[in-house]
Amino acid sequence: MSQTQLTREVAKRAFASEFNDSTYAFKESDDERAPNYALMPTGDRANRVFFVGTLTETEDVGEDSEYWRGRVVDPTGTFFVYAGQYQPEAAAVLRDTEPPAYVAIVGKPRTYETDDGTINVSVRPESIAVVDEATRDRWVVETAERTLDRIEAFSEFEAEQEAPESGSTVPTNEYAQMAREQYDSPVENYRRDVIQALESLEELEASA
Amino acid sequence: MSDVPQHAADIHEQFSDHIDVTVEDVEERLATLVDEYKVPIDEARRSVTTHYLDEAGLEREDISSGSSERAQIEDVDEPEQWIDLRAKVIELWEPRSDSVAQVGLLGDPTGTIKFTKWAKSDLPSLEEGGVYDLRNVVTDEYQGRYSVKLNSTTVVEELDEEIEVGDDTSEIEGALVDMQSGSGLIKRCPEEGCTYVLQNGRCPDHGEVEGEFDLRIKGVVDDGIDAHEVIFDAESTESLTGISLEEAKEMAMDALDTTVVADEIRDRVVGTYYRIEGPTFGRYVLADDVEELDGPVDAESLLIKARSM
Numbered sequence: 309m310s311q312t313q314l315t316r317e318v319a320k321r322a323f324a325s326e327f328n329d330s331t332y333a334f335k336e337s338d339d340e341r342a343p344n345y346a347l348m349p350t351g352d353r354a355n356r357v358f359f360v361g362t363l364t365e366t367e368d369v370g371e372d373s374e375y376w377r378g379r380v381v382d383p384t385g386t387f388f389v390y391a392g393q394y395q396p397e398a399a400a401v402l403r404d405t406e407p408p409a410y411v412a413i414v415g416k417p418r419t420y421e422t423d424d425g426t427i428n429v430s431v432r433p434e435s436i437a438v439v440d441e442a443t444r445d446r447w448v449v450e451t452a453e454r455t456l457d458r459i460e461a462f463s464e465f466e467a468e469q470e471a472p473e474s475g476s477t478v479p480t481n482e483y484a485q486m487a488r489e490q491y492d493s494p495v496e497n498y499r500r501d502v503i504q505a506l507e508s509l510e511e512l513e514a515s516a
Numbered sequence: 517m518s519d520v521p522q523h524a525a526d527i528h529e530q531f532s533d534h535i536d537v538t539v540e541d542v543e544e545r546l547a548t549l550v551d552e553y554k555v556p557i558d559e560a561r562r563s564v565t566t567h568y569l570d571e572a573g574l575e576r577e578d579i580s581s582g583s584s585e586r587a588q589i590e591d592v593d594e595p596e597q598w599i600d601l602r603a604k605v606i607e608l609w610e611p612r613s614d615s616v617a618q619v620g621l622l623g624d625p626t627g628t629i630k631f632t633k634w635a636k637s638d639l640p641s642l643e644e645g646g647v648y649d650l651r652n653v654v655t656d657e658y659q660g661r662y663s664v665k666l667n668s669t670t671v672v673e674e675l676d677e678e679i680e681v682g683d684d685t686s687e688i689e690g691a692l693v694d695m696q697s698g699s700g701l702i703k704r705c706p707e708e709g710c711t712y713v714l715q716n717g718r719c720p721d722h723g724e725v726e727g728e729f730d731l732r733i734k735g736v737v738d739d740g741i742d743a744h745e746v747i748f749d750a751e752s753t754e755s756l757t758g759i760s761l762e763e764a765k766e767m768a769m770d771a772l773d774t775t776v777v778a779d780e781i782r783d784r785v786v787g788t789y790y791r792i793e794g795p796t797f798g799r800y801v802l803a804d805d806v807e808e809l810d811g812p813v814d815a816e817s818l819l820i821k822a823r824s825m
Contacts, residue, residue, distance in 0.1 A: 319693050321740040358693055358738060360787070412787025414693045435694070437787030442810045446789050447691075449813045454740045456822055463825075499825060506819040 319358035319414055321451040322348055324385030325501045327357065331427040332490040333419050346417035346429065349491045350458035350498050351465070351484030357431065359387060360412045360439060360447035366402045376402035378436075380411060383448060383505035388430040389413060398433035405438060412439045412447070445509055452502045459502075462487070462495050520546050523561050527568065533652075533671055534572040542568075574668060590626035590682075592664070595657040601664065603629075604647045604679050610709070618642055622650075622664070623681030628795075630663040632656075637668040649673040661799060686801050688746070689791045689809065690739030699734050700778025701764045703727025731761045733781060737792060737801075746792055748803045756806055757784045 322330070330346040334353075345353035361380040369377045375392040376399045391398040398415075405411070415433040422428060465481040466488075524543035531537055542564060549560035569576060587599035606628060608620035618633040618641065631653070633639055642648060651671040653664040666672070698713060705712045705719035706728045712719045714727045733748040733756070754760045759767075759781065768774040794804035 316736060316743045316745075318741065318743045319691075319738045356693075358691055358740070412691065414786075435782075435786050437783065439787050440810070442812070443787065443789060445815075446809060446813050449815050449818060450740065452815070452818050452822065456818065456825065459825065499822060502822045503819065506815045506822060509813075509815040510819065 317343065317355040319356045320348065320352060320354040321358060321447070321454040322350075322354065323451055323455065323498070323501050323505055324359075324361070324380075324382045324387050326350060326384075326455065326498050327359075327387060327417070328385060328429050329491070329493060330354065330417060330429055331419055332486075333417075334486075344416075346419065347483065347486055347490060348458070349487050349493055350455060350495050351462040351481055351487045352458050353483055354417055356414065356416055356434075358412070358414050358447075359431075359451070360410065360444045361387060362444075363402075363405060363407045363409050363411045365407055366405065368403070374399060374403070378402045378411075380413065383508040384501040387413070388428070389415065389433050389436070390418075390430050391433050391436075395433055398436045401436040401438070405436075410439050410441060410444045412437045412443060448505050448509055452506050455498060455502050459495050459499050519557050520550060523557065527561065527565055530565070531568045531572060534574065534669065535568065537568065537571075588626040589622070589624045589629045592629060592655050592662045595655055595662070597655045598652060599655060599664070600649070600651040601653060602647070602649050602675070602679065604681055605642050605644050606681060608642070608644050620644075623679075625680050625682045627682050630661070631666060632663060633666040634668075637666055637670065639666055639668075639670060639672050640674075642672070647675045647677055647679055649675055685793060686744075686796050687791065687793045688737050688739065688744050688801060689789070690737045690744070691787065691789050692735050692746075692785050693738045693743070693787075694736040695778070695782045695786055696734040696736070696745075699732060700781055701768050701774040702730050702732060704730050729761065729765055731759070731764050731777075733785065735785065737790060744792075744801055745799055746794075746801045746803050747797075748806065752803045752806050753781070756790075756808070757781050 326349055330348050332347040334345055334347060335342045336345070343355045345355050348354055359380070359382065361382040363378055364381050365379040367377050369375055370392060373393050375390065378389040380387040380389055391402055413431060413433050414435045415431040418430050418432050419427050461481055462484045465484040521543055524539055524546050528537065528539045528542045545564045545567065546560050549555040549563060550557055555563070585599055587601060589601065589603065601622065601624065603622040603624045606621040606623045608618060611617065611619050615635050616632055617635040617637065620631060621628050622631045633642070650666065652669045653666050656663050656665055703714040704727055705714060705722055705725050707719070707722050707725065710719065710721055712721060714725070717724055717727065719725050731750040731753050733753050735746050735748065737744045737746050748756060750761050764777045767777050767780065789809040791807045791809055792801060792803045794802040
């Protein structure tokens, strides 16, 4: 089927380590209402993400009104989730859920620059649901698979760049190109994170 | 000028179903323009085509640019293609406009597609359940959905045979990431054959009516590659949530509010992984068969792959 403008943005899967490195935000057009994307270092864009992890801490960091921050941990790092009055349902879940708990979150990547100039990436949740361990494990495996697919495409793209005369037929990879221009961190780091995440599941299984 | 006979044959084929004209006649007209008046062949062809359009009382868009191709429904993937279909009329819908004579769903072994038959096309009436050879229909697209249009050049031939209709089944595995509005306990128009969901007690066709309760989920199932819109009817909503239509009505009655049902359903399904099987209807997949994916997962094969990369 042809892609239309009305197509819903897919929720991309990334581990916390890669998500938190996705500091470069961009739009595809000058239109004011054009969607915002975070550039993932393995060479994809994300307007929406889906992740499952352990909610380890919640805190109301708001001054005038409630503004909840949740820390959600996966095998590679921590997602920071912020929900205020414009995300009342998500804020209510953060207010009412007693950590630790497994949570599944759908949300939008947001970047902000701190006083010292570093860029932090956080999530503005569309929904937060309390889930079980099986769902968390399934997400880890699914995210590992999607991440490996991106790394594979990125590596093919890099090989092509280094040996253009080989005449290979790798499709152009616009976001890998962009990631190479914007980021320094090699994709190898994310492959190691995938291994670490999958090993954490295996260890659980072995100890069970 | 060896092109002339070929062009004449093409033009003749386009019109042979509509007017009584010989290839020789077409060729003579072309030859006159090309040989005597030195008109380029493309322009000559256009001129001759226009002449026959006038004679047949047709519009340019009514004829195909070449001969139409025999196709199957699953092949339809771009608009403005002229094709021949052999299909069964699965159902007929009520036309929304006077310019439409008939509208409904066609099926063949590869899938289903909407069709529209224009009133001015003056074609024979299609019967529900009938199997037809439809020659010279044109494809159309609206918001990613394809349909075919029967027009005044279409040839409809009823066939005395049965064809099996494929149901275009898709299988999706992914997380339910969103529940859309219009989910939960809804009211439908009770009029015969009308399935509209009421908005503030009103049906777009029948105005203010006493609605009938129904239960459904309009959800988005996303695997990180595609986001699929999925509709769960009352039966699959119950199997997913354990909430039956009767229980949903009681919940709404107790709370004096139907939205409690949607809230409860959302809590139970969002963030959960499912495998869904069912037919595709436009942009929706109808969840006929639903399985919650809560079993163990295999990390080992991926781990081997990751280590070897």
